[in-house]
Amino acid sequence: MDDRDLLARVQAVIGREQTLDDCAVLPLGGEYLVATTDMLHETTDFPRGMTPWQMGWMAVAVTISDIAAMGADPRAVLLAIGLDDAERLLPIMEGAHDCCRAFGAELAGGDLDAHTELTIVSSGIGTVSPEHLVRRRGARPGDVVAVTGRLGEAQAALAGYDHLTLRLLEPQPRVAAGRALGRAGATAMMDISDGLALSLYDLQAAGGYGFAVDTRRLPLPAGVPEKEGCEFALYGGGDFELLFTCPEDILPVPGVEAVVVGRVIEEPRVLADGAVLERRGYQHRWSGEG
Structure with a gap:
C-alpha cells in the first residue's frame, strides 16, 4: 500500500475535489x-x-x-x-x-x-x-506535454553522480516558470518531485485524458549514460521541475526553458514510445492493510 492508495480513504472523508491538486x-x-x-x-x-x-x-x-x-x-x-x-x-x-x-x-x-x-x-x-490559476485537470487532447529543466538529476546524484549533488540537496522551485506558464495559458500543471511517470498518472487521474510521451525527447541528466539517465528521468524523485500541458502555439514562453515530450490523447492511458508506461516512482509505502 502506498500514499496514493491511502488517498482514496482521504477522499471518502473530504471529497475528491479537495485532493486533486x-x-x-x-x-x-x-x-x-x-x-x-x-x-x-x-x-x-x-x-x-x-x-x-x-x-x-x-x-x-x-x-x-x-x-x-x-x-x-x-x-x-x-x-x-x-x-x-x-x-x-x-x-x-x-x-x-x-x-x-x-x-x-x-x-x-x-x-x-x-x-x-x-x-x-x-x-x-x-x-x-x-485567470492565471493552473490545476492538474484541464489538459485537452491535442495539447502538448512539456517539462521544465532536466529530469532525473536528483536521482542521479543519489546514484553516485556527484557533479549533480546540489540538484539533490538544494532543489530550486520553478516559481518564475510556473508564474509565466499560468499567464501564458498552460492548461494543466504540477511539480514532478515524485518522478515523471507517477506525475503523468496523477495528471491523468485528475483530468481524465491520457498522455503519449516520446522518451527520445526527454531532457536527461547531464553526464549520465543515456539508458541510465532515461530510467532516472522517468522514475526518479526530487527534481522539483514542472510538468505541464498547453496549446502548442503558446510555446516558447519567454523566460521558461521547457521541452515538449509528448501530447495529450483521448484514451485514458499513459504511453511511452507507444507502450503503457510503468506506474512507479518515489512513493511512501506501508506494509499492512490496517
Whole structure:
C-alpha cells in the first residue's frame, strides 16, 4: 500500500475535489489563496550528508514548489520542527529563511517540539488571480506535454553522480516558470518531485485524458549514460521541475526553458514510445492493510 492508495480513504472523508491538486484553492476577495503542507523526516526524506542548513532549505523548497505548480506567487511559510538536537535549530532556520527570501516568501512563524527523529513540517500559502490559476485537470487532447529543466538529476546524484549533488540537496522551485506558464495559458500543471511517470498518472487521474510521451525527447541528466539517465528521468524523485500541458502555439514562453515530450490523447492511458508506461516512482509505502 502506498500514499496514493491511502488517498482514496482521504477522499471518502473530504471529497475528491479537495485532493486533486498540489495545493488547496480558496477564494479570497478577487484572488485565490493556495495553501499546502509537507512533512519531512530525516530517515525518509533527507539524504545522507545533508547539512542542517540544506534541510531547512529543502523543507521550504518542497512547499514553494507546490505553490509554483499552481501558477501562484508564494507569500508566507510556517515551519513546525520536531527537534532531536537543539544545536541544529539555528542552521535549519537559516536555510529555511534563505529559501523563503530567494523565492519571494516570508518565513512567518511556526512551532517547536522535541522529537527522537528530526521532523519538519512546512506549510505555505500563495496567491494567484483566477485567470492565471493552473490545476492538474484541464489538459485537452491535442495539447502538448512539456517539462521544465532536466529530469532525473536528483536521482542521479543519489546514484553516485556527484557533479549533480546540489540538484539533490538544494532543489530550486520553478516559481518564475510556473508564474509565466499560468499567464501564458498552460492548461494543466504540477511539480514532478515524485518522478515523471507517477506525475503523468496523477495528471491523468485528475483530468481524465491520457498522455503519449516520446522518451527520445526527454531532457536527461547531464553526464549520465543515456539508458541510465532515461530510467532516472522517468522514475526518479526530487527534481522539483514542472510538468505541464498547453496549446502548442503558446510555446516558447519567454523566460521558461521547457521541452515538449509528448501530447495529450483521448484514451485514458499513459504511453511511452507507444507502450503503457510503468506506474512507479518515489512513493511512501506501508506494509499492512490496517
